[in-house]
Amino acid sequence: MRQQLCTLAREAGDAIMKIYNGHAPLRVEHKQDDSPVTAADIAAHQIIKKGLSGLSPDIPQLSEEDPPEWSVRRDWQRYWLIDPLDGTKEFINRNGDFTVNIALIENGIPVMGVVFAPAKGLMYYAEGSQAWKEEHGQVQRIHVKAATPPVVVISRSHQDPQLMAYLANLPEHRTAEIGSSLKFCLVAEGSAQLYPRFGPTNIWDTAAGHAVALGAGASVVDWQGNTLDYSPRESFLNPGFECR
Numbered sequence: 001m002r003q004q005l006c007t008l009a010r011e012a013g014d015a016i017m018k019i020y021n022g023h024a025p026l027r028v029e030h031k032q033d034d035s036p037v038t039a040a041d042i043a044a045h046q047i048i049k050k051g052l053s054g055l056s057p058d059i060p061q062l063s064e065e066d067p068p069e070w071s072v073r074r075d076w077q078r079y080w081l082i083d084p085l086d087g088t089k090e091f092i093n094r095n096g097d098f099t100v101n102i103a104l105i106e107n108g109i110p111v112m113g114v115v116f117a118p119a120k121g122l123m124y125y126a127e128g129s130q131a132w133k134e135e136h137g138q139v140q141r142i143h144v145k146a147a148t149p150p151v152v153v154i155s156r157s158h159q160d161p162q163l164m165a166y167l168a169n170l171p172e173h174r175t176a177e178i179g180s181s182l183k184f185c186l187v188a189e190g191s192a193q194l195y196p197r198f199g200p201t202n203i204w205d206t207a208a209g210h211a212v213a214l215g216a217g218a219s220v221v222d223w224q225g226n227t228l229d230y231s232p233r234e235s236f237l238n239p240g241f242e243c244r
Contacts, residue, residue, distance in 0.1 A: 001055065002127050005114045006134075008051040009100045012044035013118030016085060016100070019043065020119065028092060036088045041065055044084035044100060052080050052102075059104075064204045070234045078106050081230060083204040087180030089157050096120055097156060097179030103207035108231035113211025115181045124185045126215025131188055144217045144244075145190025149173045153183045153192035158199040166196055184209025187243050188216035195243040202236045213243050 019040040027039040045065040052061055062068060063082040073079070080102065085091060087098035096119035104112040115124045123134040124142070133142045149172045154163060156179040167175065176192060184206070186192040207230055210220045220228050222239040 002112060002114075002125060004051075004055055005102055005112070006116070006123060006125055008048060008055070009102055009114045009116035009123070010118075011051065012047045012084060012100045013116050015043040015047055016040040016091070016098075017118050020091065020094070036092060037065070038085070038088060038091065040091060041085040041088060045082070048082055048084055048100075048102060052082075056080075062204070064202065067236065070232075073232050074234075076105075076232050078104070081105050081110070081204055081207040083181075083208070086205060087157075090179035095156070095179065097182060099180040099182060099208075101181050101204065101208035103211050103230075105207060105230045108229040110207045110211035110214065110230060113208035113215075115185055115208045115212055117180070117182060122182075122185075124188065124212045126188075126212045129215060129217075131212050131215030133185075133189055142189040142216050144187060144193075147190070147193055150193035151176055151186075151191065152194045152196065153178060153186045154196070155179065155183065155199065160199050162198040163196065166198070181205070181209035181212075184213045184218075184220075184243055187218050188212045190216075193244060197242070198240045201238045203230055203238060204236070206238055206241075210243075218243055 029037050045063055059080055061080040083101040086101045090097040100116040102114045103110045112127045125132055131142050132139055151174050153176045156177045183195045187195050213220055220243045222241045228241055
């Protein structure tokens, strides 16, 4: 199933890139929470929804672009968690830092995940305790790595006073900025050692990257030390967390 997920993510990425490269209208709108949504979000959502329905018709889906009501999903133990276009602001700003995110959740844990960055040609995927990176047709296993000084990766679009205060109190380190779930992937491949997050995220923003991080040997915990949990709950919001 892992390879079928990668193929599906590529198909969604191809649809996104047609719009990114100007071959179809962008059409930016705003949701109730004022977050942007584009024709690329919707096109990728439709491709993934159809593909997963064919691949696993018995597993329900929760996508950012079509989240079911709480009454529908409250008893789900196994489900797909999808962000068809993570980093819509990066997509609109045309910096390439956007991804297709697909994760399989079982009993609150992301046990399989794919993060595909179509503008960069980068694919990260994981299943259980293994994770891989695919670039230019070359596939390699990835693992977390120590570094001195460590690299702290932070959001390109969401930097808040709490994060700045946190960074000011860290020992010697370097920082790197990047958008979307690629922050998890940089930790997973050892290019960064820490990803702290204080600003708001939703469960579809983090699940696939969380799966890749877990597969590479990283942990993703909230500021009380609890592993991020994707068991059904009424709110889609995550607490603050760190990946290391």
